[in-house]
Amino acid sequence: MRQYLFTYQTFVRFTNPVVNHHFRLRCQPMKSESQRVEEDALVVSTHSWLQAGHDAFGNRTLVGCYLLPHLSFAFASSGIVSLTGEVCGHSSGNDSLFRYSTKLTTPTAELREVYVPDGSNRQKAEYICDYVHHLLSYRQEVTNSSTSVGEVMSLRQGVCQDFAHVMISLCRLNGIPARYVCGMMVGEGQTHAWVEVFDGRFWIGLDPTNAVAAGYGYVKLSHGRDASDCSVCKGVFGGNTCQDTMVSVSVFEI
């Protein structure tokens, strides 16, 4: 068991006042057998309503609003979590949901041809993780949050989200339930994405970007069918404005 101190914060500045601001956040650490939340706290700058709850995948959510004019919006989530380092979590009861492809993870013809040697789900997934790691090269700013597997495959480049999507696509093609994970990692200044696969009893975390098991040092925020289920912060507001967003993330072992 190792302990980590994490902080996730977002600061948004608007050039002109905005009104009727509604938001939905998924920025708190998930509670599971492999990730115990020892302590956590959340602050949200301006709000007239704030409510904690869970989404369809069991992720912790916060919804709320601020209707009056304001020029900035900020929130910070921080705390201490203990990780078991075993890369596992129990069945969530609705694991079948993660067997089927989504808009962002629809496999290409090329992926359908990929040969995966026989073995257990875990062995196959580890093979795929490695395969994807070598298939793509890491490059920022060639893809965005809504880039599909098809586009990534033609670019052969992308960031952690894209690595995760391609891996998920391949796992599902091979009959392995796979889900997208959004979280934070030691030594990484922004959110990170990796994959969890189901081996029949447990969910196992694998990180195709770094071709390692996602064990110690990986603080999980949320999971879903693909990245679109895991956005950390979504908001809508009224007003004619430009916005400047600063996000900072840190994880330290203590």
Added chain:
Amino acid sequence: MKRKNVKIGDLTDNMDMVNKWMERYGVRFGVYKGGVFKEQLFPFDSVPRIISNDDWLYLERGLKQRVKALNMFLWDIYHDKNIIKDGVIPEEFIYSSKGYMPECEQVDPFGGVYAHIAGIDLVEGKDDNWYVLEDNLRIPSGASYPMIARSITRKVSPQTFSENKVADNRDYADLLRDMMDEMNDGRGIAVIFTPGRYNSAYFEHSYLAEKTGATLAFPGDLFVENGMVYYGGMNKDEKKRVGCIYRRVSDEYLDPLAFEDSSLIGIPNVMEAYKLGNVALVNGLGNGVADDKGIYYFVPKMVRYYLEEEPILNNAPTYLPYFREDYEYVLAHLDKLVLKEVSEAGGYGVIFGRDLSPEKLEELKQMIIENPRAWIAQEVIDFKDLEIIEGDGFVERKADLRAFVVSGKETKVWKSGLTRFSRNPNSFVVNSSQGGGFKDTWILLDK
């Protein structure tokens, strides 16, 4: 003109007058042509579809049964999933359906109703059997057209309606109002939520609002605070709680924070209010999983599974290449069948095997072999044509019937329906966006 034992000559002779009134009330629908929104009058043909009392009693029983089973199916899918566990429906038909929404898992819609307004599309075959072609459980439209047509035809030709005993269909607003009142349950006001004027069914949204007394709400009129939905007034402090939203915005655009984030026509965080049970959504969310083309095949099985009854209404004979025996049959009879893509993701729509060249047929065959799950096949139903007026005479054209089933505490079938016909003599497609028109549907009270 005399039809069966029905006299409608006075009505068909006065089409000009009918059309004048249609224009006066702006009975329109919108279409997008080349990205430009255009509104046009919805062509009305005054020769009604006539359904005998006996036929109607049969349809009514069948429709109630079908919609009850569909509502039970939706509850089951978003809760215990017994129908999957018991092997009646393979799970992949659920989880890979575009209409399945994980966000609805374990959410209890008020009164357990998902499909408050179901539009069931039927055709009458030349064999005198009725067949269900499609269930529409999301936001079926069209009821307003026969409603207003009836109020006009009664004005123009009172004689026709004193000579024939036709069930009054202007009570649709009452059905809707009562259901909305039940769903609202005294919590606040009821609204009809429209995406706006440039929606093809905007006429209907505004007309139903007027006739039910509900408030027509536009994007921006509603907001969520403290887990409740409110309608905001001119005065900043003035707001009214909303207890029931008859929403005419599709699932994925309804809440930009829970679903499609680019939606400008949604109500942010309305999903939260729905989950908390603070607002009823009419229709419920996630219904797409039950009116999917792939799921259609299983509806008769649902009726047996949930109600332990034999289905009263027939499906069109349908095959799922997903199942081995159907697979063989479909590939062998491709030239006689109608093929439909389950998710419409490839944009192939409806394909008549008999219209394809041998090469195209082979292409289709390969696509089915590649992904059998993506297709359903149906026998071509030879359906009865209905007469329409063309020039000074009558011609026969294909027509379907959309029956409306309203479910609140009880399930009721509206004694009418929207009959749509195709102008094109060779077309089986009766879609109103493709130049067709509509007819009133008469349910005769006398035998």
Added chain:
Amino acid sequence: MVKCNIISPTKANRLFWLGRYVERVYMTLHILRKCYDRMIDGEPSDYELLKSKLDPSQTYKETADFTMGMLYDEGNKSSIISSLKFAFDNAILLREDITSESLSFIEMSIAFIKKCKSDNVMNITYLQNITDWMLSFWGSCEERITNHGELSVIMVGKSIEKMDLSLRFNYPFNTIDLIYTKLNGIDAGLRDLLFDSIVEKRLDDSIKQYRALSNGLAIDYGDEILRELNQLVKV
């Protein structure tokens, strides 16, 4: 079903502009008829002023162009057909408030003017139907709108448009004063919501000042009343 009696800001805006545009159709037809009458056998000096006020940018050189343009030119924002369309754009969003019956008078007017346009109808007398339907629209609103606040907002739009055009076309101050008195008669609660209170005070002062000056006689009023009038409503 519980009727919602509060009015959303967008709805208030639509009601207000519906009132203005319907009145604009009615008033413009009225003024056009006057101008048309003078053009039959009058000297240009008899109608030039009216004509130039109706068409300030002098788009139409010929008398015939002017008549056709003021009636049917959709590119001209002050033509009858444009005003009708603007009225319709608002009315179509208010069916459940104003009722299908009231809306139908605008529907019929649009269908009718399109027909007149395609038939090249030059004689403005043929457009009497539209005048009649605009009057019917007002009667229908008064008869059928159940929400008192909504009716008031439409009527505020109507009065402001009437006063605006009366000022632009130099109607006697007495007439202006009568319209203003009516406008002033709306209930206090609604007035607080609709009107900018500072402008309201200034407008009221201006009216009082001219009222004292005119003392029942014809006077020349400047354009400050017009300016204040158009800044009055917040929605």
